[in-house]
Amino acid sequence: MIDKEVASFAEALAGISDGASVMIGGFGAVGQPNALIAALTEIGVKDLTVIANNAGFEPEIGLGLLIGSGIVSKIICSFPRGSSAFDQRYRAGEIELEVVPQGTLAERIRAAGAGIPAFYTATSAGTRIGEGKEVRRFNGRDHVLETALNADVALIQAWNADRWGNLTYRGSGRNFNPIMAMAAKLTVAQTQTIVALGDIRPDDVVTPGIFVDRVLRVDAGDPPAAATGR
């Protein structure tokens, strides 16, 4: 019987080693697998390369906690602002930063999961971020060559799961999670609920279980309210 459900954080994160590249889903406070992240800081690995959209916000939770723990030596992300934990280490020269435009980051991850080694995009052509990249003209416009971005591990957050690893998401919690699930050798999903096989309607599955290796039920509750002022 296929059963991807694991019962503990130790099982969920088993096999992650020093120097691993780790994708972490989430955008803002939504869809970020905070419990898996907290557990990752306690299993004794170091020199991780993290791939995520941000570099965290609050220092005591999520990516902020991970970076503050000192086990991340490089981050690949689009918007590393608003994170005191990251700021401190970046200014001290303790963490390497690769800034990637958000859509290019998403497509590099998607491409990796889809077996596309590289692609051309107009995004960043003629800018500092495009410098040094191969440029080719299509339809009268410059495009830069971007390569697929895969990882050893993806830590993601889902809403609902079954033992085959089929996943659904909630609200804007989808963000990077489905594409990261496709791009890593080992994908671990933290999910609010796990239901019997067949209870997720096939029409409703967003991430088919083929992309998921382990599922851990964590009753994380709702994300905190965000700022609402414009």
Next chain:
Amino acid sequence: MSATPRSKVEMASLVAADIPEGWHVNLGIGLPTLVADHIPDGREIIFHSENGILGMGPQPSENELDTWLVNAGKQNVTLVPGASLFHHADSFAMIRGGHIDLCVLGAFEIAENGDIANWTTEANDRVPAVGGAMDLAAGARNVWVMTTHTTREGAPKLVSRCAYPLTAGGAVKRIYSDLATIEVTPDGFLVTAMVDGLSRAELEARTGAPLRFA
């Protein structure tokens, strides 16, 4: 200068009035988000957020609050009837693939050839960060900029050539400043509207590139 500059709300109302029915629109963080509040009654415009929302509605009231919904600025938002949710690769396929009709952005500088600089001033005290700015500027079918005409120190933001690092080349089609509305044409800046009481010479003195007047 005796003329009164446009307020933020006036700028947002002008932008909103010019968005055609049925367009899919992404509003940049900051000043452009005001545009959503000033769409004329009865006109259907669909708002997109980079993190996977089409059909984004206004901020929630206390009893509407769903903390599972945030926009690209990480603020809680609502969904309108007909909204859809999707992942980041699909969201940026909408942008890169030319499906988003309009993106309204803020800017540090706009050049007369449509180049835009809005992601870094290279100030040493800021960590480099680009977010979705380059994807939006390069990918949206139309890029309009909403900005003050000059910096706080009075330096022109509309220039012959951007000094700050570019976000995208040749991207901007129209500028709504607090002093004027300006088309970016193959022949440079073309002023199509100005605030009352402002002279052409006064506008030229606050602009770092030649102006033509419609």
